[in-house]
Amino acid sequence: xxxxxxxxxxxxxxxxxxxxxxxxAEDSCIGCGxxxxxxxxxxxxxxxxxxxxxxxxxTQCAVGCTTCANICPTHAIHFPSxxxxxxxxxxxxxxxxxxxxxxxxxxQIDAQGVLPHPDRIVKLVVENVASAGKNGVIVNLTPxxxxxxLCQFTPGDYLEIWSPSNPWIARAYSxxxxxxxxGKIEVELRRPPKGRLGETGGVFDLKVGDEVPARGxxxxxxxxxxxxxxxxxxxxxxxxxxxxxxIEHQLRLAPDRDIALLWDLNDTDDLHHLDSIRxxxxxxxxxRCVISTMRADDHFTPxxxxxxxxxxxxxxxxxxxxxxxxxxxxxxxxxxxFVGRALEELERKGAPRDRIVFETVGD
Numbered sequence: 007x008x009x010x011x012x013x014x015x016x017x018x019x020x021x022x023x024x025x026x027x028x029x030x031a032e033d034s035c036i037g038c039g040x041x042x043x044x045x046x047x048x049x050x051x052x053x054x055x056x057x058x059x060x061x062x063x064x065t066q067c068a069v070g071c072t073t074c075a076n077i078c079p080t081h082a083i084h085f086p087s088x089x090x091x092x093x094x095x096x097x098x099x100x101x102x103x104x105x106x107x108x109x110x111x112x113x114q115i116d117a118q119g120v121l122p123h124p125d126r127i128v129k130l131v132v133e134n135v136a137s138a139g140k141n142g143v144i145v146n147l148t149p150x151x152x153x154x155x156l157c158q159f160t161p162g163d164y165l166e167i168w169s170p171s172n173p174w175i176a177r178a179y180s181x182x183x184x185x186x187x188x189g190k191i192e193v194e195l196r197r198p199p200k201g202r203l204g205e206t207g208g209v210f211d212l213k214v215g216d217e218v219p220a221r222g223x224x225x226x227x228x229x230x231x232x233x234x235x236x237x238x239x240x241x242x243x244x245x246x247x248x249x250x251x252x253i254e255h256q257l258r259l260a261p262d263r264d265i266a267l268l269w270d271l272n273d274t275d276d277l278h279h280l281d282s283i284r285x286x287x288x289x290x291x292x293x294r295c296v297i298s299t300m301r302a303d304d305h306f307t308p309x310x311x312x313x314x315x316x317x318x319x320x321x322x323x324x325x326x327x328x329x330x331x332x333x334x335x336x337x338x339x340x341x342x343x344f345v346g347r348a349l350e351e352l353e354r355k356g357a358p359r360d361r362i363v364f365e366t367v368g369d
Contacts (some may be wrong), residue, residue, distance in 0.1 A: 155189030
C-alpha cells in the first residue's frame with residue numbers, strides 16, 4: 007500500500023499520472039542492497055531468497071530522482087525518459103504552482119544570511135517598451151547609476167530580472183544587444199500562456215520609468231571559435247536574443263568573417279528586428295541570413311534583401327546551401343524541443359558534435 011505522504015500531487019499533477027519510477031534489470035542486479043537501503047521513500051523491497059532489489063511502490067519515487075541509478079555499481083537501474091517530466095514542467099499551471107510554493111515557503115527556504123551571494127545585483131530603469139511581433143516585447147533598460155553599468159558582459163549572457171509587482175522571484179532573460187559604452191541593454195520577453203500567477207510573473211507589466219533589480223551578467227553561451235572560423239547561427243523565437251548579441255559583436259569585431267544565420271519562427275506575425283538584419287546584410291557581403299517560418303500570411307511581402315523560406319528546419323537546411331554547416335562552428339539557441347530537432351538535423355548534415363554550442367532558451 008503506497009504511503010500517502012509520498013504520493014501527493016506533484017506541483018498540482020496527480021502522481022499516478024506521471025510515469026516516473028526505477029526499473030531494475032534483474033540479470034544485472036547483484037543484490038548489493040545499496041538502492042534499497044539508500045532510498046528514503048521506501049520505493050524498494052528486498053528479496054532475501056533471490057538476492058534481488060524489487061520495485062514495490064513505484065509511485066513513491068520522487069519525480070526526477072535518479073539517486074539509486076547513480077549509485078548502482080552494476081548500472082542495473084534505469085528510468086523512463088526525462089522528456090515527459092520536462093514537458094509537464096513547461097505547462098503554465100505547473101510553473102505557477104512551483105512559484106506559488108516558493109512564495110508560500112519563503113520564510114522556511116530563504117537563503118538570505120545563510121549563503122554568500124556571488125553574483126552582482128544592479129539597478130536598471132526601463133527606458134522604452136516596444137512590441138516584438140505578436141507575442142513579445144523588447145524592453146530597453148538603462149543603468150540607474152554608473153555603478154550599475156553592464157558594459158563588460160559577454161555576448162550571449164543573460165540577466166535575472168525581478169518585476170516590481172513580484173519582487174520575490176526573478177526570471178532569466180538573454181541580453182539581445184552587444185556591449186555598449188553607455189551600459190544600456192535590451193531584453194526580449196515572449197508572452198507565454200497565462201498561468202495562475204499571471205504572465206511571466208509580472209515582468210510583462212513593466213512600464214517606462216520602472217526601476218528593476220537584476221542579477222548578472224550570467225551565462226556560458228559564448229563565442230569560442232577562432233577569429234578565422236566561419237560561423238552558422240541557428241535560433242528560434244527568443245533564442246534569437248543571445249544570437250543577435252553575438253552577431254552584432256562579431257560584425258563589429260571581425261567584419262570580414264563568414265557568418266550565416268537561420269532564424270526559425272512560427273509564422274510571419276512573429277517577425278521583428280528586421281531593420282537590424284537588413285542592415286547586417288547590406289553592410290557585409292559575407293553575412294547571409296535565411297528566415298524560416300512554418301506559416302506565412304497571404305499578404306506578407308518579404309522585405310528587400312532578406313531571404314524567406316516556409317517549411318521545417320530540415321527543409322530549410324536542405325534548400326539553402328548557404329546554411330550548410332560543413333566547415334563552420336555552429337551556435338544554436340531556442341526552446342528545448344527545437345534544439346533537439348536542430349541537433350538531429352545538424353548531425354544528419356554531417357556537423358561534428360564538438361563544433362556545436364547550444365543553449366535552451368524559453369519554454
